[in-house]
Amino acid sequence: MSPDTFRTLIAGVTRRIAARPLDQDLAGWLNAEYPASGAAWAELADACCTGVKEGWLCEREAGGIRYGRIFKALPETHGFSVDVVSMTDIAGPHHVHPNGEIDLIIPLTEGATFDGHPAGWCVYGPGTAHRPTVAHGSALVLYLLPEGAIQFTKQEAAA
Template sequence: MSPHEFQRLIAGVTGQLAGRALDGELAAWLNATWPADGETFRALADACRTGVAEGWLCNREGGGIRYGRIFKALPDTHGFSVDVVEMKDIAGPHHVHPHGEIDLIMPLTEGATFDGHPAGWCVYGPGSAHRPTVANGQALVLYLLPQGAIEFTTSPASA
């Protein structure tokens, strides 16, 4: 797996997401179409684990979180940027999703969750905000951001 092959794999997903509303209906569709026990999920998870091991994913670290944007929003990724983070029992920085966010949750520890979600997909709609939190172990999370839009904020600890 190379970054170019990873981009082709991601494009197979983003090509089916372009122009769709980022909402609960999309989350249900993603989990039905590419479930956590399915071939596409396994291919994406394997590619992410390989990229981390080879150093071309999650090649930065700060505050106990490994992260990195592998692709800016490109025509080849149908206008989505692609980030991957590795987190273990930690809450990340509060941020807003101006156009929404699509997350693929890949536990590295059995039972690890992201914002309370197990392995699979979750979708945040436009204007949503959170402190991304991995609990019960370690996970990789792939973020797809329409137009690469994300706004980091300062937020009270209760956010």
């Protein structure tokens, strides 16, 4: 596995979703087309795990979260940027998805969830926001962001 091979693998997915609205119908379609029990999902998960192990994914670390943007929004990825994060029982920084966000959830610990979702896909529509949270262990999450758009927000200190 190399970054170029990884980009080609991701482009196989982004080609199929580039013209679709980011909504719950897309989440259902992704979970049907690339189910967590299927070979295509396993290939994507293995590629992410390999990239982390080889050091070309999640090459940065801050606040207990390993992360990295492997590709800016490119024509080859049909206008999606590609980020991968590695999280263990932690909530990440709050952010807004101006154009939406598509997440591939890869539990590394059996039962680990991302924002309450098990292995598979979740989709956030344009204008949504969250504090990404991995619970019940460790997980990798691959983020596809249309046009690479993300806006980190300042949160008020907890009272």
